[in-house]
Amino acid sequence: MGEGSSKPLWVLVVLLLIAIGLVQQIADPIQLKLVPPEKHEGRGELMAQLPGQFIVASLAGFKEVIAGALWVRADTFFHEGKYEAIIPIVRLVTWLDPHNIDVYTTGAWHLDYNFVDSNQMSDKRYIPSAIALLEEGIRKNPGIWDLYFELGWTHYNKKVLDYEKALECIEKACKLPGRDPNTGKKVPRPDYTDRMLAHQYEKVGRFDDAIRQWGVARRRAEEAIARERSKGYGDETTLDVCDRNLALLYLRLAYRYGNMEAYRKGVELMERLARRNAPPELVEAAKATRADYERRKAANDPPRDALKPLDAGFEVTWKKIAPKVFILKGKINLVPVSEYKDLASEVLTHFYRDNQKLPPDQRKLWRDGCRVRWMICDYDYKMPQLKTFSYKIDKTKTVAWDSAYVSGGTFSDRIDLSQDPEFYPFKADKYRVVITFVPQQSDAPDYVQDRIGWKGEALRDKRYLDLRTQPGFRLLRKEFVLTRKDVM
Amino acid sequence: MIIWSIAKTTIGDALRKKVLQIFLVVAIGLIIISLSFSQTLSFSSRAGSSTDIMLVKSFGLGLMAVAAWLISLVMGVSLIPQEIERRTIYTILSKPVKRYEFIVGKFLGAFLTLAINVAVMGVVFIAVCVFKAWGAEQPLAREESGIPVVGMQQVGLWDWNMVWGVIMIYFQFLLLSSVVLFLSVVLTPTVNFFMGLGVYIVGVMAPLTETLASPDAKLHVVLKTFYKVLHIIVPNFDKFNITNPLLHPETQVKSIPMYTGIVTLYAILYALVMMLLAVIVFRRKEV
Missing domain, CATH: 1.25.40 (Serine Threonine Protein Phosphatase 5, Tetratricopeptide repeat)
Structure with a gap:
C-alpha cells in the first residue's frame, strides 16, 4: 500500500461496512434469544428509588453484584418482618438478574404466604401476582425444571388447590433436566x-x-x-x-x-x-x-368399598355474629367408624378391629380428618390472570378462603374478618359464600377415600351433591349470596 | 516487519505507563479480594456456595470490564498524539516508514497491549473462580424415605462461560480502542477522551436507539432517521453485554460459543474500518 490514491481504501471501508451490517443481522436474533427484552410498567419509577451508587454500579456492569446486595437487604427485611418491602426488591433483582431462580421462588412464596392478617390467614389477592412472577421466571428460564415444579406444587397444588393445573406444571418439570449451577452441565433432576x-x-x-x-x-x-x-x-x-x-x-x-x-x-x-x-x-x-x-x-x-353409597348428610349454616365476623357450622357424615367394619382395607390397617378391642368408653365413633373449604368473596370476584408480574393489587376487592376441620361428623369455624380492613374492605354490594367438600387429598385423607373413593364415587346427598364444578368428581357444595347488610 | 517493530515499541511504551499499571494491579487485587465474597441467606434453601461463586464471577467480569474500559480509553487517546507532542513522529517518518505502517503498527500495538492486560486479569479471574468452586457445594433438595431433606452436592469446577466472558470483554474494548485511536488522529486527547466516552455510552444504549428508530416509535420521521443512522454508525457495544446468561449456565443457553464468534467478527471488522479511516485521515494530516 503506497501513499497514492485513497479510493481503494474507501472502497474497502464501504465493503467492510456492508459486512458489518450483515454480521449485525446474524447477531441480532441470537442476542434477542440470549437477553430477551421485556417491557415492564413502572420500571423507571422503581429504579429511581435505588441509591445513586447502585444505579451507577449496575450500569457499569455490576448488575448481578447489585442484585446480590439487594437480595441480602431483602433478607434483612424478612427477619424484621417488613414483608411489604421485600417485593419491590424482588422486582428489581429479577430485572437486574433475570436468571436468578431463587428470587422467583422465594418472591412468589412471600406473596403467597407472608402477607397475613391478624388470624395468620394469608391475603389471597396476592396469589395472581405470585403466579405471574413464576410465569415470568419460566419465560426467562424455560430450560430448567425448578420453576415449573414450584408453580405446580407450591402454588396450584398447595395454595390455589387447582390440581389439574398443578399436574400440567409438574408434567412440564418432569420433561426437563437439572443443571449444575456453575458449569451448566446436565445433572439429573x-x-x-x-x-x-x-x-x-x-x-x-x-x-x-x-x-x-x-x-x-x-x-x-x-x-x-x-x-x-x-x-x-x-x-x-x-x-x-x-x-x-x-x-x-x-x-x-x-x-x-x-x-x-x-x-x-x-x-x-x-x-x-x-x-x-x-x-x-x-x-x-x-x-x-x-x-x-x-x-x-x-x-x-x-x-368394591367406594361403590357402596354413603349418605353425606351435608348440612351447613353461615351466620353473622358481628360486623364481618361469622360462624360457619355444619354436619357431614364422614366417616362413622361403623363404615369401616367390613372394609377391604382393614386387611392392612386393622383400624376397626383395634378400635373394637378398646374399652367401650374409649372407642372412637368417628374417623376424623376431613376438611371442608369455605370461601367468601365479592359476588363478581374472579381470580385475575396477570400477563405481567405486578405486586400492586386491587385493594377494593375482598376474597378470603380457608378450611374447617371435621371432627365427630361436625365442623365449625369462627371467621373474624373485622380486624384487618385493608385485607377485607367489603366494598361490594353483594358477596358469595361457597362451602365445599372435595373428595381429593388434602381434604379427604387416604382412609376416608378408602370408603368414598378418589373421586367421591360413594358420596350421596339429597341437597348439595355437585357433579358440575369438577367433571368426573362428586363434590358437596353449598352457596350463599349475601348482601352488604348481611356482612356489615 | 516495520509494522511489527512499531507494534512492539508501542506495547513496551504502553506497558511502562504507570497509570495503566495501576489499573491492572488494582483490578487484579480486587478480583482476588472477591474470593471472600459471600451471600448466605437464611430464608432461602437454594442460596449457598453456588450463589457465592456467581457473585465472584459477576464482580470479576464487571471489574475486568471497567479496567479494560479505562485502559483502552487512557491508552487510546494518547498513543498517537504523544508521538506528535514529543516530536518522535518526525524521527519515525524520516525513516523508510510509510504513514499507513505507522498507523497499523500503533493499532496492532494497542490491541496487543489490551490483550496482555485482559489476559493477565482473565487468568487471575478464572483461577479465582476455580478456587472458589473448589470444595463448594450447592443445596440439593431431595427426599429420604418420604421425608424432605436438604442435601448438598459438589458444584462443577470449570466453567467455559467465563472464558467466553473474558473473550467478549477483550473484543468489546478492542472495538473501543480502535474508535479512540481513530479519533486520536483528528482530536486532542482531552476531547477524544470525552468523545470516546460518549461513543461508548451511546453504543451501550444501542437497544434504546434501536427502539427509538423502530416503526412503532411515536417520533417525527427526522428524529427516527437520526436514531437509525446513530444506531448503524455507532459501534454496538451492547452486543458484548451478555454477562447475565454467562453467569447462569444452568439456564441452558446453547448459542454462546457461536454468538461469541459472530460478535468477535463484528469487532474485528469494525476495528478494521476504524484503522482504514485512520490511515486515510493520517495520510493527509499535517504533522
Whole structure:
C-alpha cells in the first residue's frame, strides 16, 4: 500500500461496512434469544428509588453484584418482618438478574404466604401476582425444571388447590433436566419430582398414568443408585418408596373399585417388598393381603368399598355474629367408624378391629380428618390472570378462603374478618359464600377415600351433591349470596 | 516487519505507563479480594456456595470490564498524539516508514497491549473462580424415605462461560480502542477522551436507539432517521453485554460459543474500518 490514491481504501471501508451490517443481522436474533427484552410498567419509577451508587454500579456492569446486595437487604427485611418491602426488591433483582431462580421462588412464596392478617390467614389477592412472577421466571428460564415444579406444587397444588393445573406444571418439570449451577452441565433432576408427578396423576384420577409414572420414577431411582454405586455408595430406600406407593395404588384400586388384576399386582409387589429387608409388620401385611386376595378370588368376591353409597348428610349454616365476623357450622357424615367394619382395607390397617378391642368408653365413633373449604368473596370476584408480574393489587376487592376441620361428623369455624380492613374492605354490594367438600387429598385423607373413593364415587346427598364444578368428581357444595347488610 | 517493530515499541511504551499499571494491579487485587465474597441467606434453601461463586464471577467480569474500559480509553487517546507532542513522529517518518505502517503498527500495538492486560486479569479471574468452586457445594433438595431433606452436592469446577466472558470483554474494548485511536488522529486527547466516552455510552444504549428508530416509535420521521443512522454508525457495544446468561449456565443457553464468534467478527471488522479511516485521515494530516 503506497501513499497514492485513497479510493481503494474507501472502497474497502464501504465493503467492510456492508459486512458489518450483515454480521449485525446474524447477531441480532441470537442476542434477542440470549437477553430477551421485556417491557415492564413502572420500571423507571422503581429504579429511581435505588441509591445513586447502585444505579451507577449496575450500569457499569455490576448488575448481578447489585442484585446480590439487594437480595441480602431483602433478607434483612424478612427477619424484621417488613414483608411489604421485600417485593419491590424482588422486582428489581429479577430485572437486574433475570436468571436468578431463587428470587422467583422465594418472591412468589412471600406473596403467597407472608402477607397475613391478624388470624395468620394469608391475603389471597396476592396469589395472581405470585403466579405471574413464576410465569415470568419460566419465560426467562424455560430450560430448567425448578420453576415449573414450584408453580405446580407450591402454588396450584398447595395454595390455589387447582390440581389439574398443578399436574400440567409438574408434567412440564418432569420433561426437563437439572443443571449444575456453575458449569451448566446436565445433572439429573431430584427424584421427588417424578414421584410427585405419580401422586398428582393419582390425585386427579388418572390411575393408568400414575402406574406408568411409578415405573418411570423407579427406573430413574435405579439409574441414580447405579451412578452412586460407581462412586462407592448407594441408597436403595428410594426403590422401596416407589414400590410401596405403587403397591398401595394397586391395592386401593382393588379395595375401592374391585379391580382384581390390580389386587394381584399389588399383592406381588407387597411380597417383593417383604422379601427385601422389610420390617416384620410388612411381612405380616404381605401375608394377610395374599390370603385375602386368594379368598376373594376363589369366592369371586371383589371388594368394591367406594361403590357402596354413603349418605353425606351435608348440612351447613353461615351466620353473622358481628360486623364481618361469622360462624360457619355444619354436619357431614364422614366417616362413622361403623363404615369401616367390613372394609377391604382393614386387611392392612386393622383400624376397626383395634378400635373394637378398646374399652367401650374409649372407642372412637368417628374417623376424623376431613376438611371442608369455605370461601367468601365479592359476588363478581374472579381470580385475575396477570400477563405481567405486578405486586400492586386491587385493594377494593375482598376474597378470603380457608378450611374447617371435621371432627365427630361436625365442623365449625369462627371467621373474624373485622380486624384487618385493608385485607377485607367489603366494598361490594353483594358477596358469595361457597362451602365445599372435595373428595381429593388434602381434604379427604387416604382412609376416608378408602370408603368414598378418589373421586367421591360413594358420596350421596339429597341437597348439595355437585357433579358440575369438577367433571368426573362428586363434590358437596353449598352457596350463599349475601348482601352488604348481611356482612356489615 | 516495520509494522511489527512499531507494534512492539508501542506495547513496551504502553506497558511502562504507570497509570495503566495501576489499573491492572488494582483490578487484579480486587478480583482476588472477591474470593471472600459471600451471600448466605437464611430464608432461602437454594442460596449457598453456588450463589457465592456467581457473585465472584459477576464482580470479576464487571471489574475486568471497567479496567479494560479505562485502559483502552487512557491508552487510546494518547498513543498517537504523544508521538506528535514529543516530536518522535518526525524521527519515525524520516525513516523508510510509510504513514499507513505507522498507523497499523500503533493499532496492532494497542490491541496487543489490551490483550496482555485482559489476559493477565482473565487468568487471575478464572483461577479465582476455580478456587472458589473448589470444595463448594450447592443445596440439593431431595427426599429420604418420604421425608424432605436438604442435601448438598459438589458444584462443577470449570466453567467455559467465563472464558467466553473474558473473550467478549477483550473484543468489546478492542472495538473501543480502535474508535479512540481513530479519533486520536483528528482530536486532542482531552476531547477524544470525552468523545470516546460518549461513543461508548451511546453504543451501550444501542437497544434504546434501536427502539427509538423502530416503526412503532411515536417520533417525527427526522428524529427516527437520526436514531437509525446513530444506531448503524455507532459501534454496538451492547452486543458484548451478555454477562447475565454467562453467569447462569444452568439456564441452558446453547448459542454462546457461536454468538461469541459472530460478535468477535463484528469487532474485528469494525476495528478494521476504524484503522482504514485512520490511515486515510493520517495520510493527509499535517504533522
